[in-house]
Amino acid sequence: MEEKLIEKIMEEVIKKVGAPNIEVARKEKKLCGLTEFVGTGRGDTIGLVIANVDSSVHEAMKLDKKYRSIGIIGGRTGAGPQIMAADEAVKATNTEILAIELPRDTKGGAGHGSLIIFGAEDVADARRAVEVALKELERTFGDVYGNEAGHLEFQYTARASQACEKAFNAELGKSFGLLVGAPAAIGVVLADTAVKAANVDVISYSSPASGTSFTNEVILTFSGDSGAVRQALIAAREVGIKLLGTLGSEPVTDTVPYI
Amino acid sequence: MEEKLIEKIMEEVIKKVGAPNIEVARKEKKLCGLTEFVGTGRGDTIGLVIANVDSSVHEAMKLDKKYRSIGIIGGRTGAGPQIMAADEAVKATNTEILAIELPRDTKGGAGHGSLIIFGAEDVADARRAVEVALKELERTFGDVYGNEAGHLEFQYTARASQACEKAFNAELGKSFGLLVGAPAAIGVVLADTAVKAANVDVISYSSPASGTSFTNEVILTFSGDSGAVRQALIAAREVGIKLLGTLGSEPVTDTVPYI
Amino acid sequence: MEEKLIEKIMEEVIKKVGAPNIEVARKEKKLCGLTEFVGTGRGDTIGLVIANVDSSVHEAMKLDKKYRSIGIIGGRTGAGPQIMAADEAVKATNTEILAIELPRDTKGGAGHGSLIIFGAEDVADARRAVEVALKELERTFGDVYGNEAGHLEFQYTARASQACEKAFNAELGKSFGLLVGAPAAIGVVLADTAVKAANVDVISYSSPASGTSFTNEVILTFSGDSGAVRQALIAAREVGIKLLGTLGSEPVTDTVPYI
Numbered sequence: 001m002e003e004k005l006i007e008k009i010m011e012e013v014i015k016k017v018g019a020p021n022i023e024v025a026r027k028e029k030k031l032c033g034l035t036e037f038v039g040t041g042r043g044d045t046i047g048l049v050i051a052n053v054d055s056s057v058h059e060a061m062k063l064d065k066k067y068r069s070i071g072i073i074g075g076r077t078g079a080g081p082q083i084m085a086a087d088e089a090v091k092a093t094n095t096e097i098l099a100i101e102l103p104r105d106t107k108g109g110a111g112h113g114s115l116i117i118f119g120a121e122d123v124a125d126a127r128r129a130v131e132v133a134l135k136e137l138e139r140t141f142g143d144v145y146g147n148e149a150g151h152l153e154f155q156y157t158a159r160a161s162q163a164c165e166k167a168f169n170a171e172l173g174k175s176f177g178l179l180v181g182a183p184a185a186i187g188v189v190l191a192d193t194a195v196k197a198a199n200v201d202v203i204s205y206s207s208p209a210s211g212t213s214f215t216n217e218v219i220l221t222f223s224g225d226s227g228a229v230r231q232a233l234i235a236a237r238e239v240g241i242k243l244l245g246t247l248g249s250e251p252v253t254d255t256v257p258y259i
Numbered sequence: 260m261e262e263k264l265i266e267k268i269m270e271e272v273i274k275k276v277g278a279p280n281i282e283v284a285r286k287e288k289k290l291c292g293l294t295e296f297v298g299t300g301r302g303d304t305i306g307l308v309i310a311n312v313d314s315s316v317h318e319a320m321k322l323d324k325k326y327r328s329i330g331i332i333g334g335r336t337g338a339g340p341q342i343m344a345a346d347e348a349v350k351a352t353n354t355e356i357l358a359i360e361l362p363r364d365t366k367g368g369a370g371h372g373s374l375i376i377f378g379a380e381d382v383a384d385a386r387r388a389v390e391v392a393l394k395e396l397e398r399t400f401g402d403v404y405g406n407e408a409g410h411l412e413f414q415y416t417a418r419a420s421q422a423c424e425k426a427f428n429a430e431l432g433k434s435f436g437l438l439v440g441a442p443a444a445i446g447v448v449l450a451d452t453a454v455k456a457a458n459v460d461v462i463s464y465s466s467p468a469s470g471t472s473f474t475n476e477v478i479l480t481f482s483g484d485s486g487a488v489r490q491a492l493i494a495a496r497e498v499g500i501k502l503l504g505t506l507g508s509e510p511v512t513d514t515v516p517y518i
Numbered sequence: 519m520e521e522k523l524i525e526k527i528m529e530e531v532i533k534k535v536g537a538p539n540i541e542v543a544r545k546e547k548k549l550c551g552l553t554e555f556v557g558t559g560r561g562d563t564i565g566l567v568i569a570n571v572d573s574s575v576h577e578a579m580k581l582d583k584k585y586r587s588i589g590i591i592g593g594r595t596g597a598g599p600q601i602m603a604a605d606e607a608v609k610a611t612n613t614e615i616l617a618i619e620l621p622r623d624t625k626g627g628a629g630h631g632s633l634i635i636f637g638a639e640d641v642a643d644a645r646r647a648v649e650v651a652l653k654e655l656e657r658t659f660g661d662v663y664g665n666e667a668g669h670l671e672f673q674y675t676a677r678a679s680q681a682c683e684k685a686f687n688a689e690l691g692k693s694f695g696l697l698v699g700a701p702a703a704i705g706v707v708l709a710d711t712a713v714k715a716a717n718v719d720v721i722s723y724s725s726p727a728s729g730t731s732f733t734n735e736v737i738l739t740f741s742g743d744s745g746a747v748r749q750a751l752i753a754a755r756e757v758g759i760k761l762l763g764t765l766g767s768e769p770v771t772d773t774v775p776y777i
Contacts, residue, residue, distance in 0.1 A: 030504065030505040030506075031505070032501040032502060032504060032505050033501065034498060034501055034502065036448050036498075036502075037501075037502060037505060040505055040506055044408045044409070044442065044506050044507075045442075045444075046442060046444050046445060046502065046505065046506055047444075048444055048445070048447070048448050048502070050447070050448060050451050053451055054451050054454045054455050056454055056460075056461045057450045057451050057454055057461065057464065057479070059461075060450075060461050060463070060464035060479075061447075061464060061466075070447075072444045072447050072448070073444060074442045074443050074444025074445070074447075074475075075442060075444075076369060076408060076409065076442050076475060101443070101466055101467040101468040101469075102467060102468065102473075103369070103443060103467035103471075103473050103474055103475035103476075104363050104472075104473040104474075104475075104622050104732075105369060105442075105474075105475040107367055107368075107369075107626075108366075108367030108625055108626030109625075110594060110621070110623060110625075110631070113369070113442060113443075113467070113475040115442070115443040115444055115447075115466065115467055115475075115477075117447070149562045149594060150562070150594065183562065183563075183564060183592045183593060183594050183623075183631060183633070184592050184619070184621060184631075184633040185563075185564050185565075185566055185590045185591060185592025185593075185633055186564060186566070186592070188566070188568070188579075188588075188590050188592075188633075188635070189554050189566050189568060189590070191575045191578075192568050192571055192572050192575050195572045195574055195575055196572050201574075202574045202575065202578050204578070205575065205578035205579060207579075207619055207633065208619040208620060208621035208631070208633055208731070209619035209620065209731075210619075212621075213467070213468075213473035213622075214363075214473065214620075214621050214622040214731035214732065215621055215622075215623075216592075216594060216621035216622075216623045216631040216633075217621075218633075220575070220578075239552060239554075242550040242551065242552055242555075243550060243552065243554075243555060243564065243566070245548065245550060246548040246549070246550050246555060246558055246564065247558055247562050247564055248562075289763065289764040290764070291760040291761060291763060291764050292760065293757060293760055293761065295707050295757075295761075296760075296761060296764060299764055299765055303667045303668070303701065303765050303766075304701075304703075305701060305703050305704060305761065305764065305765055306703075307703055307704070307706070307707050307761070309706070309707060309710050312710055313710050313713045313714050315713055315719075315720045316709045316710050316713055316720065316723065316738075319709075319720050319722070319723035319738075320706075320723060320725075329706075331703045331706050331707070332703060333701045333702050333703025333704070333706075333734075334701060334703075335628060335667060335668065335701050335734060360702070360725055360726040360727040360728075361726060361727065361732075362628070362702060362726035362730075362732050362733055362734035362735075363622050363731075363732040363733075363734075364628060364701075364733075364734040366626055366627075366628075367625075367626030372628070372701060372702075372726070372734040374701070374702040374703055374706075374725065374726055374734075374736075376706070472726070472727075472732035473622075473732065
C-alpha cells in the first residue's frame with residue numbers, strides 16, 4: 001500500500017513540478033480545434049502550421065520571402081532529436097528549413113530546447129513536414145539517455161539533409177554523426193572516444209562558452225563513411241553511459257535505441 | 260486521509276525543489292531588519308534600496324552618475340510582469356529606470372527572470388518606486404498563464420513609460436502591448452494571431468536566438484490604438500491557452516486577469 | 519509513521535526530479551572501470567583525465583598545443599566552488615589551467631555550472647590536479663548558502679593562482695574575494711555592503727546581462743589585504759542570509775563554512 005501511495009504521489013509531483021529528463025507519458029492525444037495545430041510529440045514538442053503568415057510578422061521573423069506558409073516544431077526538451085526529425089521531414093516533403101533556433105532549456109536539465117521553421121509554398125506541404133517530424137521524434141529520441149545528473153545523446157543519419165546542414169554544417173547527402181555529453185566534462189571524453197574509435201572527420205566541437213546557448217554540454221559532430229560514423233557513436237555511447245552513471249542512477253532511454 | 264497526506268507532502272516537495280510556474284503562497288510577510296529591504300512580491304521578487312551606493316560599485320555598475328540612491332527589484336520568475344510594474348512605478352514617482360537586465364531563469368521554466376534598477380536623487384523616491392512596483396506585480400502577473408509545459412503572457416498599458424521604452428523600444432505615452440508564448444513555437448502562432456486580429460504595428464519580435472537571453476519564448480511587442488492593442492492580445496490569449504493546453508493541463512493564472 | 523513516509527517519498531522525489539540547491543548525499547563512491555574516470559564531487563561534479571587527447575579534438579577544443587594530457591572537472595551546480603578548487607589544484611601540481619567555461623545551469627537554480635580543463639605534460643599530473651580539485655570542493659562549497667528562492671556564495675583565498683586569474687582577472691599571489699547573490703537584486707546589495715565594510719578594491723562586477731552566462735546573479739570580485747577581504751565577505755554574508763531568507767526558508771550550507 002505504501003508503494004502504491006508513493007507512486008500516486010510521484011505522479012502528482014511530476015505533474016506539478018515537471019520532470020527534467022523524464023518523458024511524462026502522454027496518455028491521450030489532445031486536440032484543440034485550431035487549424036494551426038498539427039500535433040504534439042516527445043520532449044514537450046508541439047507541431048504547428050500557419051497557412052499565410054502575416055506580412056509584418058513574416059518580416060520581423062526575417063524569413064525567406066518565397067514562403068508564406070510555414071510549419072513549426074518546437075520543444076522544451078531536446079534540439080538534436082528535433083533537428084534530426086526535421087532532417088527526415090525535409091527529405092520527405094516539398095519544404096525548406098528556414099530557421100533553427102536553440103533556446104537554453106530542457107526544463108531545468110543541462111541542454112537545449114528547439115524552434116524549427118519549415119517554409120513551403122503550399123500549406124499542405126508545411127503540415128506534412130510537421131507531421132513527419134513529430135512522428136520521427138519517436139525514433140530520434142531513441143539514443144537519448146538521461147539520469148538525474150545529466151544526459152547523453154547520439155544521432156546518426158546515412159544521408160544528411162538541410163536541417164543537419166543548417167544546424168551543424170553537415171555536408172548534404174553524406175553520413176553524419178552527432179554526440180552530446182552533459183555535464184560538459186563527460187562530453188569532452190566522449191568526443192575523444194569517438195574520434196579514436198573510428199576514422200571520422202570532426203565537423204564541429206561545441207561547448208558551454210562556444211557554439212551552444214550556454215548549455216552544460218559538449219557536442220561533437222562528424223562525418224565519415226557510414227560504418228565509421230556508427231562505430232564512433234557506439235563507442236562513445238558505451239563510455240558515456242558508464243561515466244554519467246557515476247553521478248547517479250543508470251542512464252536510460254525512454255524509447256528504443258536506433259544506432 | 261490519503262488526500263490530506265498527498266497535500267502535505269506536496270507542500271514539502273514544493274518547499275524543497277521549488278515550483279517552476281506555480282507561485283508558492285507567501286502566507287506571512289517576512290521582515291529582515293535591514294534598511295535596504297523593502298519587501299517581496301510574486302515571482303520570487305525582492306525589492307531593495309540603497310540610499311547611497313558606494314562609488315566603486317556605482318562605477319562598476321555603469322550607472323548614471325546623477326543618481327546615488329537606487330531602488331532595485333529583481334525576481335526569479337518573470338520579466339514582463341516586473342517591467343510593466345516598474346513602468347507604473349516610474350510614472351508614479353520621481354525616479355528613472357537606470358537598467359533592465361534579463362537573466363535566463365524562471366526556476367527551470369522556459370523564460371526570464373529580471374533585475375531592474377531605479378535611480379533617484381532621494382532615497383525616499385527610490386523606496387516609493389520599489390513599493391509601487393511590488394504592489395503592481397499582483398496586477399501584472401494577472402495575464403500570465405502556466406502549465407507544466409510552458410507559459411503565456413499578455414501585457415497592456417494605455418500609456419507606455421520609461422520601463423517599456425528601455426526594455427522594448429515602446430513609444431512614450433502610447434498604447435503598448437506585449438505577448439509571450441513558451442515554448443517558442445506557440446509564440447510564433449500567437450504573434451501571427453495578434454497582428455491579424457487587429458490593426459497594430461509590430462515594434463519587435465524576439466525569439467530564442469535573438470532578443471532574448473536564449474529563453475524558449477517568442478515575444479511580440481506592438482503599438483496601436485488602445486482598443487486594437489487589447490483586441491490583439493485577447494485574440495492571442497484565446498489561441499495560446501488552447502495551444503499550450505495540448506501539451507499539458509489547462510493553463511491557468513494564479514491571480515486575476517486584467518486585460 | 520507519517521514523518522517517515524514523507525521522508526521516504528522526499529528521497530524518491532529528489533532522486534527523480536533532482537534537487538536544485540540541495541546536495542544529494544552520495545553514500546557510495548561509484549567506479550566505472552574506465553581509466554579516464556577519476557571521481558565525483560559536490561555539485562554533480564565529475565573529474566576525468568585523458569592521457570593523450572586525439573589531435574583533431576585537441577585542435578577543435580583550441581587547447582594549447584604544449585599539453586596532450588588534460589584533466590577535466592565539470593559540474594552541474596556551481597562555478598565558484600569548482601574554480602576555487604581548481605585554483606588550489608594548480609598550486610599543488612605541475613599543471614596549467616587551459617580553459618574555464620561557465621554554462622547556465624545549477625539544475626533549474628539561478629546560477630552557473632562549470633567546465634574546467636587542466637593541461638599537463640604527464641597524465642599523472644593531470645590526474646593529481648583533478649583529485650585535488652575534487653577534494654577541495656568539500657571546502658569550497660562551504661560558504662554556498664541556498665534556499666528554494668536562490669543562493670549566496672562567498673569565496674576567499676589568501677593567494678590567488680591561475681584559475682582565479684583566468685576566470686576573474688585576479689592578480690596572482692594576492693588575496694582575493696568573490697561574492698555571489700541570486701536572485702541578482704540581492705547581489706547588488708551584497709556588492710555595496712562588501713565594499714563599504716572594508717577597504718577592498720573592486721576587480722569586477724558581473725550581472726545577468728554582462729559577465730555571466732545570463733544567470734540571475736550579481737558577482738563581485740575584489741582584492742585587498744587578507745583581513746579586509748575576509749571582513750568584506752563576512753559582512754556581505756550576514757546581509758545576504760537575511761535578504762535571501764525573506765524569499766523563503768533560512769538559507770543553509772550543506773557543508774562547513776570556511777570564511
